[in-house]
Amino acid sequence: MRLDKYLCDMGVGTRSQVKQKIRKGLVTVEGEPVRRPEYQVDQEQEVCVEGEVFSYTELEYYMLNKPAGCVSARADEQCRTVLDLIPSKKRRDLFPVGRLDKDTEGLLLITNDGKLAHMLLSPRHHVDKTYFARITGRISEEHVKAFREGLDIGEKARTLPAVLEILDSGENSEVRVTIREGKYHQIKRMFRAIGCEVLYLKRLSMGSLVLDESLKPGEYRPLTEEEIELCRRCGTT
Numbered sequence: 001m002r003l004d005k006y007l008c009d010m011g012v013g014t015r016s017q018v019k020q021k022i023r024k025g026l027v028t029v030e031g032e033p034v035r036r037p038e039y040q041v042d043q044e045q046e047v048c049v050e051g052e053v054f055s056y057t058e059l060e061y062y063m064l065n066k067p068a069g070c071v072s073a074r075a076d077e078q079c080r081t082v083l084d085l086i087p088s089k090k091r092r093d094l095f096p097v098g099r100l101d102k103d104t105e106g107l108l109l110i111t112n113d114g115k116l117a118h119m120l121l122s123p124r125h126h127v128d129k130t131y132f133a134r135i136t137g138r139i140s141e142e143h144v145k146a147f148r149e150g151l152d153i154g155e156k157a158r159t160l161p162a163v164l165e166i167l168d169s170g171e172n173s174e175v176r177v178t179i180r181e182g183k184y185h186q187i188k189r190m191f192r193a194i195g196c197e198v199l200y201l202k203r204l205s206m207g208s209l210v211l212d213e214s215l216k217p218g219e220y221r222p223l224t225e226e227e228i229e230l231c232r233r234c235g236t237t
């Protein structure tokens with residue numbers, strides 16, 4: 001791979017910034033200064049920029065407990081993004097797999113593995129997403145049935161069958177909901193369809209990937225090899 005691409009992928013800077021550093025002799029490969037951006041480097045070779053060692057990482061996977069108040073985007077002019085919360089990232093091409101609303105918390109997978117993201121998000125694969133929600137109003141078995149039968153949320157078709165579990169029913173209620181699709185504001189629209197408003201929403205799982213409850217909102221960790229494998233499998237079932 002070209003040296004400038006390697007360094008660009010590793011977030012050292014833009015292509016032109018990286019080229020400048022290389023031409024200034026600030027980059028070494030295996031201890032030798034290399035001044036040609038097109039120099040072919042192996043992923044196993046040791047590359048240093050101004051004394052800092054870089055190792056090449058092709059794919060990265062992080063589990064983030066998204067806090068409320070940040071947006072699920074790669075960049076935003078006004079607001080903190082979920083990528084700003086991953087300071088130890090190496091790749092600059094990471095993105096969140098799917099979107100959570102600004103006020104939603106919970107599980108978000110951040111990666112640069114486009115194939116995996118496609119498998120998890122493709123409507124064809126029907127990957128289950130489970131949420132905890134606190135909502136206004138009482139909730140009853142009738143609502144459980146309505147969720148199971150599909151709701152009119154203003155789309156052409158009703159929602160696919162969803163599982164509503166009542167955890168606590170009162171003036172405000174607590175529930176767990178599992179959906180198999182990912183329409184815009186889907187959970188909020190489903191509750192609105194039965195006359196309730198969502199007060200708090202947190203994603204607990206996506207397919208076999210379950211939020212690590214030791215992560216506080218805003219915290220993250222790399223996925224384990226086992227979790228990566230589980231994600232790959234859940235997109236194919």
Ligand code: URA
Nearest residue numbers: 100101104185187188
């Ligand atoms: N449904 C919503 O309404 N909001 C989310 O953030 C995720 C699912």
